[in-house]
Amino acid sequence: METARVVEQGRHQMPPSKVPTPLKQLFRACRQVFKGPGNVPLPHHVHKLCRILDNMRPEDVGLSRDLQFFKRKAVVKGTPRVTYTTIYECNKFSLCCFFIPANGVIPLHNHPDMTVFSKLLLGEMHIKSYDWVDPVNSDGSTPAPQLRLAELKANDVFTASCKASVLYPTEGGNIHAFTAKTPCAVLDVMGPPYSKEDGRDCTYYRDHPYAACSNGGAAETEEKHDSYWWLEEIEMPEYAKMDRIEYLGPQVTKRRS
Numbered sequence: 001m002e003t004a005r006v007v008e009q010g011r012h013q014m015p016p017s018k019v020p021t022p023l024k025q026l027f028r029a030c031r032q033v034f035k036g037p038g039n040v041p042l043p044h045h046v047h048k049l050c051r052i053l054d055n056m057r058p059e060d061v062g063l064s065r066d067l068q069f070f071k072r073k074a075v076v077k078g079t080p081r082v083t084y085t086t087i088y089e090c091n092k093f094s095l096c097c098f099f100i101p102a103n104g105v106i107p108l109h110n111h112p113d114m115t116v117f118s119k120l121l122l123g124e125m126h127i128k129s130y131d132w133v134d135p136v137n138s139d140g141s142t143p144a145p146q147l148r149l150a151e152l153k154a155n156d157v158f159t160a161s162c163k164a165s166v167l168y169p170t171e172g173g174n175i176h177a178f179t180a181k182t183p184c185a186v187l188d189v190m191g192p193p194y195s196k197e198d199g200r201d202c203t204y205y206r207d208h209p210y211a212a213c214s215n216g217g218a219a220e221t222e223e224k225h226d227s228y229w230w231l232e233e234i235e236m237p238e239y240a241k242m243d244r245i246e247y248l249g250p251q252v253t254k255r256r257s
Contacts, residue, residue, distance in 0.1 A: 022060045026052045026189070027088060027095065027252035034093040034191035037198060040115055041191070046166055049189065053119040053164035056187065061087065061097055062249025063121065063185055069099065070122055070183045079239040080104045085247040094193035095252070098242075100125070100180040107240050108177040108205040108231070111167060116190045119164040123184030127165075129154040129173025130207070130231060147213055147230045150175065157181060175205060175231065204240060205231040 020028070029052055033045040041049070058064060080101040087095035100106065100123070108128070130150035153173035167173050178186070194200050208230040 021250055022052060022056045023087070023095075023250050024252055026056070030093045030095070030189060030191065034115075036092045037113065037192050037200075040168060049117055050164045050166065053117055053187070053189070056119060056121065058121045058185060060250065061121070061185075061187060063097075065122055069101075070185075081239075081241070081243055082106055083243045083245055085245050087247050087249070088252050089193055091192060091195075093189060093191035096188045096190070097121075097247075098178075098184075098186045098188065100178060100184040100186065102180055102182050104180045104184075105239060106178040107237050108175060108207060109240075110175045110203050110205070111169075111190070111194075112200045112203070113169050114174075114190055114192060114194075114200060115169065116167045116188060117164055118167075118189075119187045120158055120160050120162060121185040121187055122160050124157060124159045124181040125184045125186070126157045126179040126181060127154050127173075127176060128152075128179075128207075129167070129176035130229065131171050131174055133228070147208070147232050149210075150207075150229055150231045152227050152229055160184075202236075204234050204236050206234050207231055 026049070029045075029049055033041045033049060064070075080103060082101070082104050083099040085097050085099075087097060089095070098106070108130075129152075131153055133149040133151055154176070165173075167176065178184075192198075192200065194202055210228045210230065213230045
């Protein structure tokens with residue numbers, strides 16, 4: 001698989017250095033910032049991680065824009081498969097890189113009780129994100145799976161020159177979808193990572209225009225129609241399945257023999 005060679009090819013381009021690499025700086029900062037489930041990073045910690053991510057380059061995780069994967073222009077029928085690699089993972093946070101071919105999609109999904117930092121390292125990508133209008137019921141429980149009202153937070157195309165983005169458990173666009181306009185590489189920092197055993201399983205959604213599922217009258221404004229959508233919980237789409245490859249780029253910890 002050509003995609004599986006992306007990180008391995010990039011690894012041989014990295015010169016040795018005794019100075020902490022940006023990736024190691026990120027790793028050390030994550031160990032300080034993420035305290036485990038139920039803890040959201042403080043504002044100054046968020047700023048610290050964003051500053052590190054904003055300065056990261058593809059080479060910092062063993063990638064290069066000259067790799068064939070990022071030059072491919074051939075049109076693939078259907079939705080091409082997304083590949084990912086895990087740089088590091090523990091019960092408090094994970095560092096992952098996603099390789100999304102042109103026209104590839106990571107469908108609309110959530111991040112329950114998670115804070116996620118994303119840095120687009122290469123490519124051009126459309127991002128659409130939402131937050132729930134009412135995240136929980138008055139008694140503190142989560143509404144039953146059904147059509148739920150969500151507010152649109154982002155619906156734009158971003159390039160690799162953009163700043164890192166941050167989503168929180170109940171704000172910042174916790175429910176989002178990625179569509180690659182060109183081959184993309186995205187570095188994600190998730191704290192804590194997904195865990196079905198701990199109630200942080202990934203849920204997928206389909207969005208519907210506000211007017212299509214609303215009984216409101218003429219008094220409702222056009223702004224509400226544009227800013228609010230109904231989200232329907234769905235089964236994991238077939239094209240959402242990803243291929244995992246071994247991470248062979250610069251290491252944050254010593255390899256086990």
